[in-house]
Every structure is written in C-alpha cells, then in structure tokens.
Amino acid sequence: MKKFSAIFGLLSIIFIIISISQVSGLSGAITPPKIDIMVNASKGLPQDISGIIYVKNPNSFPVKVEILTTGDLNNSEKVEVKIMKNNFTLKPGETVGVNITFTVKGKDNYKGDILTKISPLDYGKDKEGVNLKASVVLPTKVAIMVVGKESYTKELVVTAVLIISILGLGAMLIRKHP
Amino acid sequence: MGSTFAISTSSGTSHTSATVNNLPPVVNCSSYELLIKTVQGAKVYEYKNTSGVTPNLLRSDALEAYAYTGEGVTFYVNVSDPNGEQDLQTNGAGVDFLLVPHGQSPSNPTYVIHAGFDSTTSGDADLTTLKFYAQWTVPAGAHGDFDVYVEARDKHGACTGPIYKGKVFLNPMIGMNVTKDNDATPTPFTGLSFGNVNPGDTNVSADENVVTIHNIDPDGVGTKIAVLASATSLTQAGGTGIIPAENIKAHLLKANGAPVPAWMTPVTLQNNVKVLLWKPLKPCNANALEVNFTLDVPTALPSGCYGGSITFYGLGL
Numbered sequence: 001m002k003k004f005s006a007i008f009g010l011l012s013i014i015f016i017i018i019s020i021s022q023v024s025g026l027s028g029a030i031t032p033p034k035i036d037i038m039v040n041a042s043k044g045l046p047q048d049i050s051g052i053i054y055v056k057n058p059n060s061f062p063v064k065v066e067i068l069t070t071g072d073l074n075n076s077e078k079v080e081v082k083i084m085k086n087n088f089t090l091k092p093g094e095t096v097g098v099n100i101t102f103t104v105k106g107k108d109n110y111k112g113d114i115l116t117k118i119s120p121l122d123y124g125k126d127k128e129g130v131n132l133k134a135s136v137v138l139p140t141k142v143a144i145m146v147v148g149k150e151s152y153t154k155e156l157v158v159t160a161v162l163i164i165s166i167l168g169l170g171a172m173l174i175r176k177h178p
Numbered sequence: 179m180g181s182t183f184a185i186s187t188s189s190g191t192s193h194t195s196a197t198v199n200n201l202p203p204v205v206n207c208s209s210y211e212l213l214i215k216t217v218q219g220a221k222v223y224e225y226k227n228t229s230g231v232t233p234n235l236l237r238s239d240a241l242e243a244y245a246y247t248g249e250g251v252t253f254y255v256n257v258s259d260p261n262g263e264q265d266l267q268t269n270g271a272g273v274d275f276l277l278v279p280h281g282q283s284p285s286n287p288t289y290v291i292h293a294g295f296d297s298t299t300s301g302d303a304d305l306t307t308l309k310f311y312a313q314w315t316v317p318a319g320a321h322g323d324f325d326v327y328v329e330a331r332d333k334h335g336a337c338t339g340p341i342y343k344g345k346v347f348l349n350p351m352i353g354m355n356v357t358k359d360n361d362a363t364p365t366p367f368t369g370l371s372f373g374n375v376n377p378g379d380t381n382v383s384a385d386e387n388v389v390t391i392h393n394i395d396p397d398g399v400g401t402k403i404a405v406l407a408s409a410t411s412l413t414q415a416g417g418t419g420i421i422p423a424e425n426i427k428a429h430l431l432k433a434n435g436a437p438v439p440a441w442m443t444p445v446t447l448q449n450n451v452k453v454l455l456w457k458p459l460k461p462c463n464a465n466a467l468e469v470n471f472t473l474d475v476p477t478a479l480p481s482g483c484y485g486g487s488i489t490f491y492g493l494g495l
Contacts, residue, residue: 027353027354027394028354029351030351030353031350032246036216036249054351056353058396061366097319120366124368128374129484130371130483131483131485132369132371132426132485132486133368133369134489134490136354136490137490137491137492138352141493143217143218143248
C-alpha cells in the first residue's frame with residue numbers, strides 16, 4: 001500500500017511539473033520565407049508569375065492573419081501583386097495556402113516583402129495601465145530579376161495590322177471614288 | 179543483363195571472333211554533389227560526397243539541405259560505362275535525378291530532372307566516365323522532404339535502376355513562438371503589460387518578463403531566423419498623452435544557449451521601425467532568445483490608460 005502511495009505521489013508530481021512547464025505563447029509559421037523569381041523579358045512583358053504562401057497556426061487558439069506587401073511590391077506600375085486572400089482567420093493547427101500572382105511589368109530588378117501578420121483573434125479584457133498588444137510577423141522576401149531583351153512582337157503585330165487596315169481602307173476609298 | 183555483340187576478324191585463312199557484352203552504366207558511389215544558389219547567384223549550401231558539407235555558407239549547419247522557391251539546385255554525379263563513355267552520350271542514353279517524397283518508392287517520383295553531361299569530361303583521360311549535372315529551379319508550391327535518387331541508362335537501354343544519393347527539403351516552414359515567463363494555458367502571451375506606473379518611473383519591468391522567443395523550425399531541418407521587433411508609441415485612451423516607443427527597451431539576456439554580452443544590450447525600440455534583436459537564432463528551446471522589456475515613463479504625462487502594439491518579426495535566413 002505504501003509503495004502504491006509513493007508511485008501515485010511521484011506520478012502526481014511529474015504531472016504537476018509537466019503542467020507548469022507547458023507553455024502557450026503566440027506562434028506563427030509560414031513557407032516560403034523567400035521567393036526568387038527570374039523573368040525572361042524576351043517572352044514579353046508584362047508576365048504573370050504564380051506563387052503560394054502556406055500559413056500555419058501552431059497555437060491552441062484561433063488567430064487573425066493579415067497579409068501585406070512592402071517595397072517594390074507596392075508599386076503597381078512596376079509589379080502588380082494580387083493576393084487571393086489577405087485577411088482571414090485560422091483555427092488552431094490549421095494551415096492554408098494563399099495564392100499570389102506577380103505581374104511583372106518592366107525590365108528591372110525588384111525587391112519587397114510579403115508580410116504575414118499573425119495576431120490573437122481575442123486579446124481578452126482590456127487591462128488597466130500601460131499595455132502593448134503583440135503580433136508575430138513572418139516576412140517572405142521577394143526578389144524579382146528580369147533578364148533578356150524585351151520582345152516587342154505584340155506591338156509589331158498590332159502596328160502591322162493597323163497599317164494593313166489603313167492601307168486597305170485607303171484602297172477601298174480610292175476604288176469607290178476614282 | 180546487357181546485350182551481347184559479336185566481333186569477328188579474319189586474316190588469311192584464320193578466323194577469330196569475340197563477344198563483348200553490353201554492361202549497364204555504373205553510378206560512382208562517391209561522386210554525388212548538391213549545390214543551392216539564390217537567384218542572385220549566392221551560394222547558400224553545398225554538399226560533396228567526398229568532403230561533406232562546405233563550411234561557412236548561410237545554411238552550412240542545417241540538419242538537411244533545403245531550398246526555397248526560385249532558388250537553383252544543381253545536382254552532380256559521375257557515371258561510368260564499361261563499354262565507353264560514348265554509350266552514355268548518344269540517343270537514348272541519359273541520366274535523371276528523381277525527387278521522391280521521403281520514404282516512398284522511387285518508382286513514383288514527384289520530379290524527374292534530366293541531366294546533361296559536362297563536355298569537358300568527354301574525351302579526357304578517363305574514357306569510361308562522364309560527369310552529369312542537372313540545374314533545377316524550385317517551383318512555387320513545392321513543399322516537403324524528398325529523397326534524391328539517380329538513374330542512368332546507356333544507349334542500349336541498359337539501366338542502373340534508381341540509386342539513393344541523399345535528401346533535400348523543399349520550402350521548409352519557418353516559425354517563431356513568443357512566450358512569457360509565467361506562460362501557461364489558458365492565458366497565452368498576447369502582449370506586454372507595464373501595469374500602473376507613475377510619471378518619471380524608469381526601468382519599469384513588464385509583467386511578462388522574461389519574454390522568450392523560440393525558433394520553432396516546424397519541419398526540423400535547422401532553419402535559422404533573425405528576430406526583430408517594432409512597437410508603436412503608446413497613446414492615452416480618450417486623451418492626448420503619448421509614451422514614445424523609444425521609451426521601451428529590450429534587454430537581451432540569452433541567445434543560442436549563451437548569455438548575451440553586456441555591450442549588446444539594451445536595444446531601444448522605435449516607433450513603427452523594425453530593430454534587430456538577434457541574428458541568427460538557432461532552433462531548439464535551449465537556443466531561445468530571452469529578453470526583458472522595460473519602460474521609462476515620461477514626466478508631465480496625463481493620467482489614464484495607455485495602449486500600443488508590439489510586433490515580433492521572424493525573418494527566415
């Protein structure tokens with residue numbers, strides 16, 4: 001009986017230690033933390049490049065996810081970034097893929113970040129005094145390198161079609177009014 | 179078994195004949211190499227079967243080779259053919275690198291990467307061996323642990339079968355966890371609280387100290403992160419009082435299992451500007467970054483509740 005009590009006591013202590021040491025911080029996880037894009041301008045510009053960012057909520061509580069862009073990724077004249085969803089919630093343990101399209105418009109190198117901001121859905125009661133609400137941000141660094149000479153095939157075709165149309169119209173007018 | 183070829187020679191009245199078997203190619207067991215480069219051409223990881231992982235690169239101490247979307251992965255291997263290297267160069271011959279989800283059968287690879295041969299190894303002193311290499315860009319959406327196999331076949335179709343050469347993790351996750359000293363369910367870390375303070379108070383300790391920032395390395399490949407923080411100035415609820423973010427200091431205590439040198443600390447936070455706390459932070463709880471946050475309260479500060487935000491950044495390296 002004494003032995004049983006001792007074992008039970010030991011197990012209780014271990015359980016208490018495990019419970020106390022269990023932490024539940026504010027967490028976040030993403031992939032990829034960097035996206036390298038090489039665009040061949042000879043295939044014509046603008047070009048659409050697809051990407052995907054996976055966001056995971058490792059917390060035991062739901063979180064709010066916001067996705068923002070910085071740097072050249074905010075200059076839509078150079079690179080237009082379409083993020084399929086940039087404000088959503090994630091359940092505990094849930095992972096989602098967010099599709100992203102980069103439309104590269106000019107021949108240059110571009111840099112910027114896609115910031116995945118993870119915040120608690122509920123910060124609890126407003127505390128008295130001086131307080132700061134915490135968030136975790138996991139950036140994805142984007143580097144876009146445009147190489148090769150830009151092709152003007154489309155523009156040439158459009159110009160040629162226009163010229164032929166004008167010439168054709170001219171010829172028709174001459175025939176009608178000789 | 180390879181196919182057989184008969185060679186006949188005749189000279190005068192005598193006639194001799196010999197049969198040369200076609201043997202399958204052989205992948206040289208110590209020749210495998212793996213190189214990972216960014217789009218800017220920076221080498222971040224290199225492995226050579228002969229010398230191991232090249233030191234002093236960004237990912238040299240990773241537990242496993244890993245690469246991210248758009249990065250270039252180059253595989254190298256030497257392949258020999260006892261019938262001569264020409265058997266590996268002509269139509270029908272080839273070497274492929276196969277990326278197979280870890281532990282699965284190589285008969286069903288996710289990616290098949292065709293290799294070409296290094297022309298400088300053709301016609302050199304070794305007439306049976308060529309160096310093959312394949313340059314591959316990690317596609318968007320690729321994720322997971324992959325076994326790397328190589329398969330070589332000669333022009334007669336004699337094949338080595340898939341031979342395991344190593345592993346590579348594509349797009350491993352990066353992650354961080356911020357905890358407070360007295361953290362325990364069900365009250366997770368949601369921010370910093372300095373409680374009730376008086377104008378002119380200095381070095382007011384946050385209730386949550388010690389704050390610990392963990393690199394959780396969700397896929398266990400040894401990713402490293404840089405930890406940065408930014409804060410907003412604290413504004414008075416329903417009033418005009420402001421406590422500048424610059425009045426908050428981060429006192430770094432411990433990182434990567436060692437105390438932080440005194441000259442590196444404290445770090446002053448800035449309003450909406452990221453400041454570096456620590457780089458690189460290795461994975462594992464024992465390496466976590468421990469920080470104490472303190473606040474200097476300005477004088478002539480109206481009474482009331484003050485609120486702001488603090489953001490912790492985990493930048494994958």
